[in-house]
Amino acid sequence: MSTASTQAVETASEPQARTKHLTQRARDERRLGWLLAGPAFVLMLAVTVYPILQALFDSLFSYRLTAPDDRAFVGLGNYGVILTDGVFWRGLGVTLLITVVTVAVELVLGFALAMVMNSAIRGLKGLLRTAILIPYGTITVVSAFAWFYMFDINSGYVNHWFGWLPGIGANFDWFGSTWPALFVIMASEIWKTTPFISLLLLSGLAQVPSDYTEAAKVDGATWGERLTKVILPNMRAAIMVAVLFRALDAFRIFDNIFIMTNGAYGTEALSLLAYRTSIGRLELGLGSAVSVILFICVAIIAAVAIKGFKVDLAGQGRAK
């Protein structure tokens, strides 16, 4: 706590805060600070921390909503069931696969879009920005339906358009097996979220000092060299933040899968498993345990990224 507050003091360029002992005014300011920030802070925690603690508690019981009298304490039994079950590990695998693939593709695609926006001519900039924000604002469920109808063997046209590709023909059922279904699911996810990543990268790109790139150009560096030696290293922070944000978002993927396959044929991600167990089967105990595990996974990814790769997320809140 003390380090946090000293840092906070440093960052808040408040002249009167530099006095060693607290003046009346500084005390008032503290009070006002918490008065203003408190409600948002408390509410934010109330709607997340309380439920996750409740989930933790529920996960220790065998409890089915339609058999309330049979509720029984099972300790960590639910976790044992989940962690020894292939269904869970397959779900985790699918989730990780989706996370890795979508983030990687989005990073490349998003970077290309950011480069385009960064160097676009004046008249085009506004148009590009507008265009890129449209997927960002589109409801994920709408995107899921749009992609589903495109590829669906009955109502879609993709099979007819791309019939010349090997393996694809009028009779190709995209949602009938794991890999093609995941392909469409990821395509929809990528379409919808690349704009966000590209905007983060755009702001990172804007921070690469232009004299560096100019200097490299004068030194005769090729475009590729400028990219890998100057631009990318200077954007490291932006890239890491973008990757972390999107990775955690992708890890929670739900809407696209729910709409397109509802988890059938090996496309069930962890979120769907949690949903189906607690809301579908009404097995609240087991479902809560899946939820807690999902939460722990997210926390681990965040911790590894922040500690291991030194992604400074809170840095954004500080003055430049």
Place this chain on the structure above:
Amino acid sequence: MKALSTRQKILWGLVGLLVLLYTLWPLFSILMTSFKAPSDLFTGRLLPTKFVGDNYAMIFTGGARDLFLPALRNSIGISLISTAIAVVLATFCAYAIARLDFPGKRLILNCALGVSMFPVISIVTPLFNLWRQIGLYDTWPGLIIPYLSLTLPISIYTLAAYFQQIPWELEQAAQVDGATNWQAFRKVIVPLAAPGVFTTAIIAFFIAWNDFVYGISLTSTEAARPVPAALAFFTGASQFEDPTGAISAAAVVVTIPIIIIVVLFQRQIVSGLTQGAVKG
């Protein structure tokens, strides 16, 4: 800047076209589906052979009306209210973080980030349980409150970043004139901060508008069911018929406001999104 050569112009034109194609294609595709008659759905073609408005009639005046219109009302109402609450609270909070000296502000920012990464699905079951015990299940407040977990964090850090760029001398001048912190905030900072607040509101609204997990888990009737959840509940003419047309039409209808907002405020949204993010 040098004048562009024709070749460069053509190149940029192509690039622009490519980006437009990428961003608009799926929406164009579902727009075309929404104009198809049932007999047209299975042709394997993108364009309808005949443009018909039947699907729109269905969601506004026909069989899907009772599902779609209440959902539209719920979505607009619930998203607006939760956005408003989040933005008001976040404004106070971000002001305090940017402007006042008090212990724990880093904690608040870290928590906001933590909450924004929270897997929604993890808290849906306990909320569902709690809501049904206290009677919030399938009500507006029952969605507004959890939506705050989505809208508050992003509002806090977008606004905190924005507020740090406001010229604070003005406030200090007001304070010199004898105004308290509170007065200085209200009279000087609020007008300066308004554009940032507005941008934040748009972003928060998008996030609330997009929600699906809370929507399907914490509602069960048209009393509170939002649009994304309702889209998954559409039905054809009878129990077993597919509602492709109605879903497409409804999907188009709910995307139109998004496009309008984006066209009008693209500059603000982009600056809001990029400001909330990395700062060196």
Place this chain on the structure above:
Amino acid sequence: MPSDVSHKRRRRGAVGLALALVAPLALAGCANQQNGPPTLMWYINPDDGGQAELAQRCTAASGGKYSIETSVLPRDAASQREQLARRLAAGDASMDIMSLDPPYVPELANPGFLAPVPEALQKAALSDDVVEGAKRGAQWDGKVVAVPFWANTQLLWYRKSVAQKAGLDMNQPVTWSQLLDAVRETDTYIGVQGIRGESMTVWVNAMIESGGDHIVRNPMAPADQIDLGLDSDAGKAAATIVGTIGRDGLGGPGITTQDENVTMQNWQGDHGSFMVNWPFVYAATQSAVEQGSLDRSVLDDMGWAQYPRMSADRPSAPPLGGIMLGVGSHSRHPDLAFDAITCITKPENQAYYFVSNGNPPSSIKAFDDAAVREKYPMAPVIRTALENAAPRPQTPYYNEVSTAIQQGYTPLTVVTDQTPAQVAEFIRRVLRGEALQ
């Protein structure tokens, strides 16, 4: 500062305005408690407006005793159950009348979520006027817990031209293996629902029941003592048919994602031959012809027969669907709700519902209605099918059983004679709480 005052006033005005805008919206949900007759809430499955019309008719017929309002549930049966179970578990007092899919009745009846059915309605539900399948579907633990409203079943629909070409005499009962041979011979696709969904359980259950066994032999047993008939001879025979259709590609290319509607669409197409499906296909095919999107010849070529048999010497047990009406145990007006149910399920109302919405009645009298006979030439065939129809397993754990079958029997290509034993073992583990699903 005058400008300051006006600012303040404006802001206060804005806050007031915002509150004024928000308050009625937020209160709209609870504003229905006005004077006048009590309002009964009827949670309906989606249909073509028939239930809403019946709600109006019965409101009018009540002479001011009550008024019925309808609220639509999600589209597929599993989501309907989810919604209802969640609301019932929450002790929702607005659950006056519910349209229930029969397999979920036990799960809701077992924990006492359903209000007891009055004597008179119990008797009516077991009277000779109710088709056999619906009678069975309405009971749990030896008691009538829900009131049969309409009763659905599947027929074997066929293209007369294809049957003729294959040399099948459709006036005689046909078996699944005859159909598969016919489909091979004529190079057409057999119409079954291969999607991972409730329709998979409907199909597997019908085949096992037709073979003389049951998926769950002791539906009343507690979760850990359940006796499964999946791995019986009948169960293996069913699995063989599923697997053969899958591996030999007899169901067409899109079989893995084919639901009832797509089955019909494909049946109407060039490779259509035989399909098992609900009677909605007749009304839907008719209206497609009327709208000009389908050639008249398809309708003229449409024939119907009893659900295919598993063996030539044993009548088939077609699937039972339809809707039962139940009353929530927390309803404020259970008496009125059952009054309303008595009205809704009157034979003439069932006949109206069949004619207007294509959903067959559970009342035998309704089948004799002149309008029914005129609109549905196959009504007598449906009636016979309903007499033989078998419900899906009536266990409180139906969801787990059904989900396991859906997961184990799709995609059709993976189904072998090992599948039944594996799925049965999986169900046992899930019900003992040893496995996720």
